[in-house]
Amino acid sequence: xxxxxxxxxxxxxxxxxxxxxxxxxxxxxxxxxxxxxxxxxxxxxxxxxxxxxxxxxxxxxxxxxxxxxxxxxxxxxxxxxxxxxxxxxxxxxxxxxxxxxxxxxxxxxxxxxxxxxxxxxxxxxxxxxxxxxxxxxxxxxxxxxxxxxxxxxxxxxxxxxxxxxxxxxxxxxxxxxxxxxxxxxxxxxxxxxxxxxxxxxxxxxxxxxxxxxxxxxxxxxxxxxxxxxxxxxxxxxxxxxxx
Amino acid sequence: xxxxxxxxxxxxxxxxxxxxxxxxxxxxxxxxxxxxxxxxxxxxxxxxxxxxxxxxxxxxxxxxxxxxxxxxxxxxxxxxxxxxxxxxxxxxxxxxxxxxxxxxxxxxxxxxxxxxxxxxxxxxxxxxxxxxxxxxxxxxxxxxxxxxxxxxxxxxxxxxxxxxxxxxxxxxxxxxxxxxxxxxxxxxxxxxxxxxxxxxxxxxxxxxxxxxxxxxxxxxxxxxxxxxxxxxxxxxxxxxxxxxxxxxxxxxxxxxxxxxxxxxxxxxxxxxxxxxxxxxxxxxxxxxxxxxxxxxxxxxxxxxxxxxxxxxxxxxxxxxxxxxxxxxxxxxxxxxxxxxxxxxxxxxxxxxxxxxxxxxxxxxxxxxxxxxxxxxxxxxxxxxxxxxxxxxxxxxxxxxxxxxxxxxxxxxxxxxxxxxxxxxxxxxxxxxxxxxxxxxxxxxxxxxxxxxxxxxxxxxxxxxxxxxxxxxxxxxxxxxxxxxxxxxxxxxxxxxxxxxxxxxxxxxxxxxxxxxxxxxxxxxxxxxxxxxxxxxxxxxxxxxxxxxxxxxxxxxxxxxxxxxxxxxxxxxxxxxxxxxxxxxxxxxxxxxxxx
Numbered sequence: 057x058x059x060x061x062x063x064x065x066x067x068x069x070x071x072x073x074x075x076x077x078x079x080x081x082x083x084x085x086x087x088x089x090x091x092x093x094x095x096x097x098x099x100x101x102x103x104x105x106x107x108x109x110x111x112x113x114x115x116x117x118x119x120x121x122x123x124x125x126x127x128x129x130x131x132x133x134x135x136x137x138x139x140x141x142x143x144x145x146x147x148x149x150x151x152x153x154x155x156x157x158x159x160x161x162x163x164x165x166x167x168x169x170x171x172x173x174x175x176x177x178x179x180x181x182x183x184x185x186x187x188x189x190x191x192x193x194x195x196x197x198x199x200x201x202x203x204x205x206x207x208x209x210x211x212x213x214x215x216x217x218x219x220x221x222x223x224x225x226x227x228x229x230x231x232x233x234x235x236x237x238x239x240x241x242x243x244x245x246x247x248x249x250x251x252x253x254x255x256x257x258x259x260x261x262x263x264x265x266x267x268x269x270x271x272x273x274x275x276x277x278x279x280x281x282x283x284x285x286x287x288x289x290x291x292x293x294x295x296x297x298x299x
Numbered sequence: 300x301x302x303x304x305x306x307x308x309x310x311x312x313x314x315x316x317x318x319x320x321x322x323x324x325x326x327x328x329x330x331x332x333x334x335x336x337x338x339x340x341x342x343x344x345x346x347x348x349x350x351x352x353x354x355x356x357x358x359x360x361x362x363x364x365x366x367x368x369x370x371x372x373x374x375x376x377x378x379x380x381x382x383x384x385x386x387x388x389x390x391x392x393x394x395x396x397x398x399x400x401x402x403x404x405x406x407x408x409x410x411x412x413x414x415x416x417x418x419x420x421x422x423x424x425x426x427x428x429x430x431x432x433x434x435x436x437x438x439x440x441x442x443x444x445x446x447x448x449x450x451x452x453x454x455x456x457x458x459x460x461x462x463x464x465x466x467x468x469x470x471x472x473x474x475x476x477x478x479x480x481x482x483x484x485x486x487x488x489x490x491x492x493x494x495x496x497x498x499x500x501x502x503x504x505x506x507x508x509x510x511x512x513x514x515x516x517x518x519x520x521x522x523x524x525x526x527x528x529x530x531x532x533x534x535x536x537x538x539x540x541x542x543x544x545x546x547x548x549x550x551x552x553x554x555x556x557x558x559x560x561x562x563x564x565x566x567x568x569x570x571x572x573x574x575x576x577x578x579x580x581x582x583x584x585x586x587x588x589x590x591x592x593x594x595x596x597x598x599x600x601x602x603x604x605x606x607x608x609x610x611x612x613x614x615x616x617x618x619x620x621x622x623x624x625x626x627x628x629x630x631x632x633x634x635x636x637x638x639x640x641x642x643x644x645x646x647x648x649x650x651x652x653x654x655x656x657x658x659x660x661x662x663x664x665x666x667x668x669x670x671x672x673x674x675x676x677x678x679x680x681x682x683x684x685x686x687x688x689x690x691x692x693x694x695x696x697x698x699x700x701x702x703x704x705x706x707x708x709x710x711x712x713x714x715x716x717x718x719x720x721x722x723x724x725x726x727x728x729x730x731x732x733x734x735x736x737x738x739x740x741x742x743x744x745x746x747x748x749x750x751x752x753x754x755x756x757x758x759x760x761x762x763x764x765x766x767x768x769x770x771x772x773x774x775x776x777x778x779x780x781x782x783x784x785x786x787x788x789x790x791x792x793x794x795x796x797x798x799x800x801x802x803x804x805x806x807x808x809x810x811x812x813x814x815x816x817x818x819x820x821x822x823x824x825x826x827x828x829x830x831x832x833x834x835x836x837x838x839x840x841x842x843x844x845x846x847x848x849x850x851x852x853x854x855x856x857x858x859x860x861x862x863x864x865x866x867x868x869x870x871x872x873x874x875x876x877x878x879x880x881x882x883x884x885x886x887x888x889x890x891x892x893x894x
Binding site for chain 1: 342354357360361362363648786788790791796801804832834
């Protein structure tokens with residue numbers, strides 16, 4: 057029976073996308089080589105659904121592509137002008153709630169927040185800056201924790217808990233006061249068992265968790281997103297562009 | 300008086316079975332006995348519960364009522380709903396602070412007392428109101444605050460304060476089938492046992508009972524889905540986290556009709572096959588806790604809870620009470636479940652919904668207090684009796700919590716379909732200009748719409764009904780609500796975390812006389828993003844008060860606009876505030892003109 061073995065499909069912006077039962081819209085789209093803007097999603101980790109950048113129109117209602125399962129025949133819209141305008145506003149919100157100074161940031165050019173901003177045509181922060189006072193933690197010998205750049209995607213939380221088995225990170229506080237906390241009474245990264253070889257050390261999409269003594273080994277202008285749109289290289293940590 | 304050294308951590312942890320899922324309850328008990336949750340306590344708890352410290356800190360730092368810094372022997376929190384403000388809360392708070400030589404949000408020099416605001420505490424009919432060490436004192440005036448100040452100066456333990464300070468009348472002004480009829484505990488359960496689980500579910504279905512929390516989901520559908528869901532255990536959860544500002548009808552049901560609520564939960568347990576129930580009581584209703592526990596004890600004694608209920612073999616069910624700790628978001632059912640599991644109250648990704656995957660990832664029914672009370676009455680008197688009340692789409696009665704500019708604030712029980720105009724006549728609000736139906740997340744209606752009806756098909760409501768007269772400034776009403784949402788956003792998703800703060804800041808900008816038409820458009824744009832992209836109902840509705848008052852009372856906004864085109868958000872003079880503070884200057888040369 058040929059029909060029984062045929063993959064199920066849904067329609068994404070007019071294109072037929074095959075999927076397996078249980079796959080999310082994001083997973084199916086990624087497998088088919090279609091990019092849906094996102095920041096808190098990473099294929100290796102459990103979907104989180106917090107940044108809301110991947111919001112798509114699923115048969116008439118809006119939902120996050122990373123947490124909604126694909127369903128047979130459903131029409132999904134992603135690349136519309138209206139959705140991209142809203143996504144741009146979300147990225148602008150992320151910029152103004154923190155303190156992001158791209159020209160002096162070591163992550164510039166490899167930063168997914170910046171790259172998504174480029175991708176969505178963000179030219180200004182638009183909203184008034186909050187200029188929050190956030191702590192920088194340079195206590196760890198090998199890693200720097202720069203909370204000014206944290207977008208609360210919880211990728212480090214998930215990586216440390218689910219892959220490293222360490223629970224180095226967590227989110228403390230609530231609302232606009234939510235902040236990245238670490239597993240130590242002192243609040244210092246040096247007093248945790250965080251290691252430079254942890255998976256959590258390399259998943260940060262921005263420059264909030266970065267390696268020390270690594271500055272400018274690749275000059276600005278020659279970095280990943282200086283030459284590639286994030287749609288071509290959407291996955292963090294994979295340094296070579298997908299063909 | 301709480302003291303640091305009386306905190307028996309191992310005892311508290313043991314009382315909660317050493318189960319990290321009970322972390323919110325453990326932290327509550329720690330704070331009640333120690334006065335604070337100091338940093339080293341988190342480490343000791345981490346060891347005792349065998350979970351990472353970071354997880355304990357996440358929970359401890361999420362809830363408004365938990366704090367690491369000492370708040371003294373007396374922590375005073377003034378309820379800060381707009382209704383409290385209309386009743387003179389700001390002036391009374393200042394009066395109280397001056398009497399005790401205090402500054403808000405700063406522990407007194409002698410370490411005795413701390414004063415701050417808190418979100419609405421469910422006493423809008425007796426505003427202004429406050430919490431003292433978690434216990435509510437209503438109907439504040441200077442005389443009562445004088446007395447409180449004297450008691451604090453004399454360092455009298457709270458247990459020795461005059462009980463009349465803590466008396467909270469129900470204020471039921473119009474009784475109905477839930478609030479006015481006598482209920483014999485066990486009546487609904489005997490009928491349920493006689494009829495059988497399936498037939499009882501059919502009665503709830505025939506009654507067309509819909510959830511009283513505001514969303515109006517059909518109760519029988521929820522129960523049937525949970526009943527058929529497979530799991531190791533099924534749970535019944537009663538949502539008594541009545542946090543919507545202006546709502547206080549569950550307070551009355553729990554204070555005077557708790558048997559009806561617990562019986563409704565037990566009927567549900569019979570239908571879905573649950574052995575355990577949980578009542579999530581908002582922390583602000585701490586004063587009801589002991590009484591509710593004694594009602595539960597009475598029901599156990601009467602064979603209405605526990606093993607073989609009413610002698611029926613295999614009908615085992617009991618109910619535990621969990622207290623919240625100051626988080627409006629926990630009224631959202633999946634956030635409530637997270638809180639019951641000891642985590643920060645952040646809404647889950649749905650589906651799956653709790654009926655399939657709820658408390659401890661098992662099938663769970665979560666219903667509002669009033670829904671369970673209705674279910675008990677339906678089990679006792681039948682679905683047809685219930686469906687005869689109200690309208691075809693909104694059957695039964697609805698408890699309405701009325702507050703604000705009216706002569707008779709309190710709880711009114713109406714059959715669904717009643718007009719706003721009728722309610723205003725009954726509560727003595729001839730001068731009403733606007734009504735906020737169902738709280739900040741609900742609908743603001745103007746005097747032009749008073750013929751609208753309370754019903755799911757017109758004005759759906761969780762129960763709040765805040766009345767505003769002609770003299771009230773609807774801009775300030777909306778501004779108070781934007782502050783509320785910014786304070787209560789859980790911070791999980793970008794649109795709500797940032798959007799609610801942007802709205803609050805923009806409303807403050809307008810209030811400071813620095814707004815322009817541009818800001819009005821900006822707020823509409825933020826509303827659009829919140830409605831479409833936020834993670835849960837809090838975010839979806841957070842801009843409602845602004846957008847609705849803008850539409851219905853545009854003059855309240857327009858007279859605040861400085862220019863009609865553009866006004867910079869950057870405040871030159873404001874930027875010097877820190878410098879002024881450091882140098883201790885406030886003379887005219889330390890200020891910049893903004894024009």
